[in-house]
Amino acid sequence: xxxxxxxxxxxxxxxxxxxxxxxxxxxxxxxxxxxxxxxxxxxxxxxxxxxxxxxxxxxxxxxxxxxxxxxxxxxxxxxxxxxxxxxxxxxxxxxxxxxxxxxxxxxxxxxxxxxxxxxxxxxxxxxxxxxxxxxxxxxxxxxxxxxxxxxxxxxxxxxxxxxxxxxxxxxxxxxxxxxxxxxxxxxxxxxxxxxxxxxxxxxxxxxxxxxxxxxxxxxxxxxxxxxxxxxxxxxxxxxxxxxxxxxxxxxxxxxxxxxxxxxxxxxxxxxxxxxxxxxxxxxxxxxxxxxxxxxxxxxxxxxxxxxxxxxxxxxxxxxxxxxxxxxxxxxxxxxxxxxxxxxxxxxxxxxxxxxxxxxxxxxxxxxxxxxxxxxxxxxxxxxxxxxxxxxxxxxxxxxxxxxxxxxxxxxxxxxxxxxxxxxxxxxxxxxxxxxxxxxxxxxxxxxxxxxxxxxxxxxxxxxxxxxxxxxxxxxxxxxxxxxxxxxxxxxxxxxxxxxxxxxxxxxxxxxxxxxxxxxxxxxxxxxxxxxxxxxxxxxxxxxxxxxxxxxxxxxxxxxxxxxxxxxxxxxxxxxxxxxxxxxxxxxxxxxxxxxxxxxxxxxxxxxxxxxxxxxxxxxxxxxxxxxxxxxxxxxxxxxxxxxxxxxxxxxxxxxxxxxxxxxxxxxxxxxxxxxxxxxxxxxxxxxxxxxxxxxxxxxxxxxxxxxxx
Ligand code: SF4
Numbered sequence: 252x253x254x255x256x257x258x259x260x261x262x263x264x265x266x267x268x269x270x271x272x273x274x275x276x277x278x279x280x281x282x283x284x285x286x287x288x289x290x291x292x293x294x295x296x297x298x299x300x301x302x303x304x305x306x307x308x309x310x311x312x313x314x315x316x317x318x319x320x321x322x323x324x325x326x327x328x329x330x331x332x333x334x335x336x337x338x339x340x341x342x343x344x345x346x347x348x349x350x351x352x353x354x355x356x357x358x359x360x361x362x363x364x365x366x367x368x369x370x371x372x373x374x375x376x377x378x379x380x381x382x383x384x385x386x387x388x389x390x391x392x393x394x395x396x397x398x399x400x401x402x403x404x405x406x407x408x409x410x411x412x413x414x415x416x417x418x419x420x421x422x423x424x425x426x427x428x429x430x431x432x433x434x435x436x437x438x439x440x441x442x443x444x445x446x447x448x449x450x451x452x453x454x455x456x457x458x459x460x461x462x463x464x465x466x467x468x469x470x471x472x473x474x475x476x477x478x479x480x481x482x483x484x485x486x487x488x489x490x491x492x493x494x495x496x497x498x499x500x501x502x503x504x505x506x507x508x509x510x511x512x513x514x515x516x517x518x519x520x521x522x523x524x525x526x527x528x529x530x531x532x533x534x535x536x537x538x539x540x541x542x543x544x545x546x547x548x549x550x551x552x553x554x555x556x557x558x559x560x561x562x563x564x565x566x567x568x569x570x571x572x573x574x575x576x577x578x579x580x581x582x583x584x585x586x587x588x589x590x591x592x593x594x595x596x597x598x599x600x601x602x603x604x605x606x607x608x609x610x611x612x613x614x615x616x617x618x619x620x621x622x623x624x625x626x627x628x629x630x631x632x633x634x635x636x637x638x639x640x641x642x643x644x645x646x647x648x649x650x651x652x653x654x655x656x657x658x659x660x661x662x663x664x665x666x667x668x669x670x671x672x673x674x675x676x677x678x679x680x681x682x683x684x685x686x687x688x689x690x691x692x693x694x695x696x697x698x699x700x701x702x703x704x705x706x707x708x709x710x711x712x713x714x715x716x717x718x719x720x721x722x723x724x725x726x727x728x729x730x731x732x733x734x735x736x737x738x739x740x741x742x743x744x745x746x747x748x749x750x751x752x753x754x755x756x757x758x759x760x761x762x763x764x765x766x767x768x769x770x771x772x773x774x775x776x777x778x779x780x781x782x783x784x785x786x787x788x789x790x791x792x793x794x795x796x797x798x799x800x801x802x803x804x805x806x807x808x809x810x811x812x813x814x815x816x817x818x819x820x821x822x823x824x825x826x827x828x829x830x831x832x833x834x835x836x837x838x839x840x841x842x843x844x845x846x847x848x849x850x851x852x853x854x855x856x857x858x859x860x861x862x863x864x865x866x867x868x869x870x871x872x873x874x875x876x877x878x879x880x881x882x883x884x885x886x887x888x889x890x891x892x893x894x895x896x897x898x899x900x901x902x903x904x905x906x907x908x909x910x911x912x913x914x915x916x917x918x919x920x921x922x923x924x925x926x927x928x929x930x931x932x933x934x935x936x937x938x939x940x941x942x943x944x945x946x947x948x949x950x951x952x953x954x955x956x957x958x959x960x
């Protein structure tokens with residue numbers, strides 16, 4: 252039957268048009284989302300997408316990033332075959348090779364390097380996306396290397412590290428539905444996690460108070476905040492200590508709870524005496540009366556739920572301690588592990604907390620090499636080294652260049668992007684020194700261009716993926732189209748490499764589905780049931796009872812919530828403080844030459860790091876790299892809207908256009924990251940790092956601005 256033109260143009264599914272609707276997921280942003288997508292497929296091509304109405308996460312919604320998936324997966328610069336470098340490194344000249352040749356080359360080179368320099372000389376690096384990480388982690392360990400590394404070294408792991416040090420548990424989440432007051436610290440879900448805003452909107456409707464801490468005016472501060480506090484970037488710790496000062500002074504803390512469940516309160520209380528609101532105003536710029544008002548709003552409306560956003564708080568050289576100071580508010584008000592406060596949670600699978608346990612940890616950690624040398628960065632950042640089973644990538648460039656404490660010679664990469672790092676050009680120069688460099692990606696990125704081998708990965712539409720969701724949901728997606736060109740699933744590539752290197756790992760050699768079965772073996776569902784179900788399947792879970800972790804005793808050394816950290820105490824001689832002490836974020840060098848604070852990485856509505864810079868539908872809102880600055884600052888420099896300006900630090904300069912906005916605080920310049928033509932991270936010093944976590948000071952670096960003539 253010939254379909255009518257109208258039916259085809261309207262993309263109506265059915266036998267007349269040959270259009271089928273198949274379910275998949277979006278993996279543009281972080282794994283705590285991955286919304287369900289209905290893909291309309293005709294003749295093996297996705298012709299339309301919609302959010303899946305039946306999906307338990309997004310209920311039919313997609314954000315402006317997810318809606319551009321079709322343009323994303325059909326980008327012209329998709330890598331089509333495995334490629335081998337034929338010109339000089341960095342020339343970008345490659346020849347296509349077969350998968351078999353690629354596997355053999357990678358296996359023989361990595362095994363040679365292991366033989367000559369030891370297994371730790373090979374780094375196994377994951378950027379975006381993250382769905383295959385358990386396999387890369389296991390492969391690194393089976394190979395014998397401690398150097399499994401991820402971009403989370405500068406992202407979400409800051410949150411995990413703080414919770415681990417303070418409570419012995421990896422995460423907690425705000426119990427928004429039962430909260431009386433919500434403290435959104437650096438919280439702007441409308442630009443990054445749109446689904447997360449719904450709970451706060453609902454809470455506000457039932458009378459929950461909302462305090463937002465953010466230097467900028469955002470949709471969240473405008474729509475949700477009863478009170479908006481605007482500290483200078485990186486002074487969050489001083490503000491949190493000031494709030495604690497008022498809460499303690501006003502007797503608004505929970506003494507019985509502190510007595511029973513909190514360790515180090517007396518020392519902490521003595522320390523916060525030094526942060527009266529007037530001093531906090533000097534340190535942070537937040538008026539003393541606003542800090543008083545915020546503390547009272549908290550104390551009078553308990554329970555307190557806190558949503559502390561990872562990167563904006565952690566991306567300072569004092570970020571780790573600032574984070575702890577914020578978390579301490581939950582403990583002193585008696586709200587950690589209490590209804591309406593912070594509910595401890597654990598990951599079920601791939602960064603998702605669903606209430607059930609898979610065997611992901613056993614899968615990754617059972618092969619952890621014994622007596623391996625310390626992972627990259629752990630000697631400099633001991634708190635990171637003690638708690639996180641990963642290399643700290645902010646030390647990668649230094650170690651490649653200096654070979655201290657041992658040489659690094661090769662990298663097997665998936666989604667590696669050197670532009671994520673402070674002094675990004677420095678990381679590029681270091682990577683170019685490796686003897687052997689492989690990257691796997693969908694697109695020919697700037698990093699792929701200087702690799703020895705490049706492997707084509709496929710998108711979430713073209714692969715099968717195990718995925719958990721909060722509330723007890725689990726799914727195993729199926730491809731809705733064949734992999735484009737010769738691209739393959741990252742997990743299949745990793746299983747094939749395990750076999751090619753003959754690492755003696757029967758599970759990986761058995762392939763992806765055998766690994767899925769291993770992960771879910773304790774759950775009351777089979778892989779076949781998951782594969783047959785078009786939507787996520789509900790796994791029966793016992794709801795967590797708030798308070799049970801406290802009663803059992805936390806997994807810290809004291810068994811309590813540690814305001815004074817016994818995990819940090821052994822490192823006091825190295826200058827680390829067990830209390831959440833405050834230090835100024837900026838260095839004091841050249842404030843006259845560099846009078847502004849540069850803040851790299853605050854979210855743009857349509858951007859997800861650099862993943863969507865090459866997608867026209869996403870790029871059109873801001874086609875050129877721009878720096879946001881306050882109109883008064885701009886006027887003082889004779890700068891007008893869209894003038895060409897230079898941003899400069901001690902590391903160098905970039906040229907961008909000026910975007911004047913009253914939503915930006917005076918004295919701070921904001922610039923989104925990841926642009927090849929104006930890489931703001933190239934302006935960041937590789938030495939301006941947090942001594943606890945190794946995190947870079949992306950959000951507080953001294954900056955000069957001038958109009959380009
Ligand atoms: S990019 Fe948007 S649509 Fe895609 S997973 Fe994230 S929130 Fe969902």
